[in-house]
Amino acid sequence: MSKTHRLSQKDDVMQMMLAIKQTLKSSKHFSWKCTCGFTLCFFLISMVCISQVLAGEPLLDEPIKPIPLTVDVDPKKVALGRLLFHENRLSGDNTVSCATCHNLKTGGVDRTKFSTGIKGRKGPINTPTVFNSGLLFRQFWDGRAETLEDQIDWPIQNPVEMGSQWPDVLAKLYDDDKYPDMFKAIYEDGITRENVKNAIAEFERSLITPNSRFDQYLRGDANAITAKEKRGYMLFKRYGCISCHQGVAVGGNMFQVFGAVNSYFKVRGNITEADMGRFNVTGNPEDKHVFKVPSLRMVALTPPYLHDGTAKTMLDVEHVMFKFQLGRKAPLKDKEAIVEFLKTLAGEHPEMKK
Amino acid sequence: MKRISSIFLFIGVIAFSGALGFYLVKIMPIQQDISFADNIENIQKLQALDAAWSLSALHTYSTPNSDFDEVAAYLPIVRELRKTLGISELATGDVPDTLKNKLMRFLLIIESKEESIEHFKSNFAVVRNSLKFLPLASRVLNTKFRTMGDKKNAEEISSLYERTNVFLQRPDEGTQVELLMALNKKDEILMEFPEDVANPLGNFISHARVLVERKIQLDASIERVVNLQANKVGNELISQYKTYYSETLGKQYDEKFINFIFSLIAALLLAIVAITGVVILFRQGQEFDEKLEQGIAEKTEAYESAASEASGSMVDKNLGQSMEGMGRMVATVTHEINTPLGYLGSNLQVLHNGMEKMQTLMNEFSTLKNDLSNMDDNSQISSRIDNFSILVQNTQDEAMLDELPEIVDDMQGGIEQIQHVIKDLGDFSRKDRSDEDWFEIKQCVESALKMAKKEITAGTKVQTDLKDVPEIFGSPAEMNQVLINLINNAAHAIEATGRDNGLIKIRTSLEKGQVMVSVMDNGEGIDEETRRKIFEPFFTTKDVGKGTGLGLAIVRRIVTKHGGKVLLKSIPGKGTNFVFVLPVKKKPQE
Numbered sequence: 047m048s049k050t051h052r053l054s055q056k057d058d059v060m061q062m063m064l065a066i067k068q069t070l071k072s073s074k075h076f077s078w079k080c081t082c083g084f085t086l087c088f089f090l091i092s093m094v095c096i097s098q099v100l101a102g103e104p105l106l107d108e109p110i111k112p113i114p115l116t117v118d119v120d121p122k123k124v125a126l127g128r129l130l131f132h133e134n135r136l137s138g139d140n141t142v143s144c145a146t147c148h149n150l151k152t153g154g155v156d157r158t159k160f161s162t163g164i165k166g167r168k169g170p171i172n173t174p175t176v177f178n179s180g181l182l183f184r185q186f187w188d189g190r191a192e193t194l195e196d197q198i199d200w201p202i203q204n205p206v207e208m209g210s211q212w213p214d215v216l217a218k219l220y221d222d223d224k225y226p227d228m229f230k231a232i233y234e235d236g237i238t239r240e241n242v243k244n245a246i247a248e249f250e251r252s253l254i255t256p257n258s259r260f261d262q263y264l265r266g267d268a269n270a271i272t273a274k275e276k277r278g279y280m281l282f283k284r285y286g287c288i289s290c291h292q293g294v295a296v297g298g299n300m301f302q303v304f305g306a307v308n309s310y311f312k313v314r315g316n317i318t319e320a321d322m323g324r325f326n327v328t329g330n331p332e333d334k335h336v337f338k339v340p341s342l343r344m345v346a347l348t349p350p351y352l353h354d355g356t357a358k359t360m361l362d363v364e365h366v367m368f369k370f371q372l373g374r375k376a377p378l379k380d381k382e383a384i385v386e387f388l389k390t391l392a393g394e395h396p397e398m399k400k
Numbered sequence: 401m402k403r404i405s406s407i408f409l410f411i412g413v414i415a416f417s418g419a420l421g422f423y424l425v426k427i428m429p430i431q432q433d434i435s436f437a438d439n440i441e442n443i444q445k446l447q448a449l450d451a452a453w454s455l456s457a458l459h460t461y462s463t464p465n466s467d468f469d470e471v472a473a474y475l476p477i478v479r480e481l482r483k484t485l486g487i488s489e490l491a492t493g494d495v496p497d498t499l500k501n502k503l504m505r506f507l508l509i510i511e512s513k514e515e516s517i518e519h520f521k522s523n524f525a526v527v528r529n530s531l532k533f534l535p536l537a538s539r540v541l542n543t544k545f546r547t548m549g550d551k552k553n554a555e556e557i558s559s560l561y562e563r564t565n566v567f568l569q570r571p572d573e574g575t576q577v578e579l580l581m582a583l584n585k586k587d588e589i590l591m592e593f594p595e596d597v598a599n600p601l602g603n604f605i606s607h608a609r610v611l612v613e614r615k616i617q618l619d620a621s622i623e624r625v626v627n628l629q630a631n632k633v634g635n636e637l638i639s640q641y642k643t644y645y646s647e648t649l650g651k652q653y654d655e656k657f658i659n660f661i662f663s664l665i666a667a668l669l670l671a672i673v674a675i676t677g678v679v680i681l682f683r684q685g686q687e688f689d690e691k692l693e694q695g696i697a698e699k700t701e702a703y704e705s706a707a708s709e710a711s712g713s714m715v716d717k718n719l720g721q722s723m724e725g726m727g728r729m730v731a732t733v734t735h736e737i738n739t740p741l742g743y744l745g746s747n748l749q750v751l752h753n754g755m756e757k758m759q760t761l762m763n764e765f766s767t768l769k770n771d772l773s774n775m776d777d778n779s780q781i782s783s784r785i786d787n788f789s790i791l792v793q794n795t796q797d798e799a800m801l802d803e804l805p806e807i808v809d810d811m812q813g814g815i816e817q818i819q820h821v822i823k824d825l826g827d828f829s830r831k832d833r834s835d836e837d838w839f840e841i842k843q844c845v846e847s848a849l850k851m852a853k854k855e856i857t858a859g860t861k862v863q864t865d866l867k868d869v870p871e872i873f874g875s876p877a878e879m880n881q882v883l884i885n886l887i888n889n890a891a892h893a894i895e896a897t898g899r900d901n902g903l904i905k906i907r908t909s910l911e912k913g914q915v916m917v918s919v920m921d922n923g924e925g926i927d928e929e930t931r932r933k934i935f936e937p938f939f940t941t942k943d944v945g946k947g948t949g950l951g952l953a954i955v956r957r958i959v960t961k962h963g964g965k966v967l968l969k970s971i972p973g974k975g976t977n978f979v980f981v982l983p984v985k986k987k988p989q990e
Contacts, residue, residue, distance in 0.1 A: 109466065109467045110467070111467065111469065183472040183475055184475075192475075192476075192479060193476070284749070286528075286529035286532065286533070289525040289526070289528055289529050290525050292466075292467035292468065292469075293467040293468055293469035293472070294469055299467070299468045299469055299471075299472040300468050300472070300518070300521040300522060300525065301518050301521070301522050302522050302525060302526070303522065303526075306526045306610065307526070307530070307606045307607065307610050308606055328515070330515075332519065332617075336522065372529065372533075373530075373533075373603055373606040373607055373610070374533060374537070374603050374607075375599060375603070
């Protein structure tokens, strides 16, 4: 999400509020207020009825929304951010870049259980993909960073990831031939911590994967996905996966407790700090084992799965999800159909082919 | 000449010192909090966003298949505004602690809103799934126990399911503990059952437990989301801030004025005598004084108009109140509709499964028929028939054929329930019944009594005292509705006391040139607090599922529309008298 993009969202909200305000203002009289209220009410009810009657039919108004085809970003910043994203000198010993763990050619992850930082050190949690991360409502599994910019501080300074300090990073960039000029051309104050973060974040915001086969289906091309994939989507909704995995990113807009119906950690055992999830951020007991619901957009390309990286295939995750999150059983053929559906979610980005 | 030049010098000194005094006073800076208007605007924006956010969450709550993108989209905007205010002059500058604390409190409320919204989303997603699945889980389990001949467990599961449903409609912590204990007890004996029973039993227990545990949390988080404390605290903050601002502005002008007088006196001392100079200075001083007053007034007015403009473009003052009503409305309607929809959905799923099985059976039957006509070998035939009857048996077991009529009945009930809610809403807002004409109120009373008959319990007497009154101009159908609602309420109030000597009295008369209609009962009466809210839409004292809380709101709307008034007298425990008066209009001569 670029600045302008965010602005337009702001406008939308403002406009919505303006509409509400006008409705209420124009309805000084009690009965008018009621009529307005009930028009809204009828609208809701007819939505309820219609969607019940048509459940299972291909509808454009689905709980999953297509990714916008373009994103409004500053190309200069993206170019600079791309260099920085692949820059080993951001790490303490000049061996690790963002791209080391978030390999763009392999779906924005390194496809290992836990990624390896400097000096062979292992991280505590599975690396999520960087693709579509601009669509997520917060960053990290526990949502501790509120923006992509904020997120960057952690890996740079984490001793098991890039193990670096900002003054060192900035000094190394100053000594480089190209960076000082590139920064000056974009930012008045040149190389600063904020500007480095902004450039990388801008590049990350450009990493959306639109035009997936499923998005084409959502945009009205009924033949963009096969009958089996459609059945998979129907099952995805019917079994309740959709409750959390919805919206543009098919997830990534809410938190959920891992073990919603049955306790996952009791069965798996050996609880680590990372397993405590959002509790580590808020300290609220209600947030124990609560994680950001991950986006499923790139799921087909980004094994292994779950925050602890214990599920090797999509089918493995489904077994876990059905048992602990949905608390119900499904025949294997249903789960396989859902896998087929999930494969239609990843879209395109030039970086994936480079 | 010498004398004249010394006078000139004297006047020159006076003029110079006076001018210097003025200049010094003039350049003395008035400290202006330039961020005042910005801060006010940001506070008001946050108030509006907070209200709109609640609305958005409620919208998500009441829309099936909704996604959380919209609710999540508020987060960055709210956060940015919150941060801006957190580092503003108001939070860090030289302002009184009470004002700072108020701001902190306001920001804290907004921050906790973010958390409440997160908890609402998580709880809602889980509860939504379990609500949908529990009826199916209980049915499957029930059938399993019954085919095993385990009547005791089948009944226990039905009762647990019923109790869970009752709890969901009226969650309270006592029942919650009881239910959790009952579920744990079942959980302990899970291992005693074979796997094909343990699995559905485990599913049932897990989902019932999720609902019992999370429903209270969900309700609490919705309560927190709908609660618009930010609106109230924000208003207090704004008014305190405005008062403070105009006060400090005034104080600074006061100081300036004192300094001005001081310089004036200095000039006076310097010049000792020079009446002309004093006169001039004095006149200018008066002018300045006036300008000062005017300046303060202008400043305050400008900021106030800017602020009110900002508030006008952002949020209506009444939004908070309307939101409360809206919240109640959405919650009621959602609940009334979602409950039947829940089992409609899962019943359809059961039907769907049944149909699939039936279809397989039909296909098998037609192939069997073909095969049989081509077969001679008896043993082969009988083995095929055996296979077929196994299939029939399976289908009967799994498709729950004998339950199908019951399932369809259930669904019919659910649909009726939804129709009922929609009819109530329809009566409330309908326009097509407003065909107006001259009519006799007497006839309305009679037809309303006929229609409300089934609500009146057997022991209740109905007395009517219908005097001849002039005809009313308006909608007879609507007036019927008014009377039906009032009679129904009277009947319910009597029913609630359980007495068998109930009495409903209906009177019409002409009082002070107005038609008066009264419906009196000797039912349970209405207490003071209820009386205040009784005409609000969706306010109901009846059990969930029994009333939409629209009856009296409809009464008031219709009577008001006819130019009349509704009055209410009630003594708790003794009875209630609803009276409405309608104006008499002159009937045009035909």
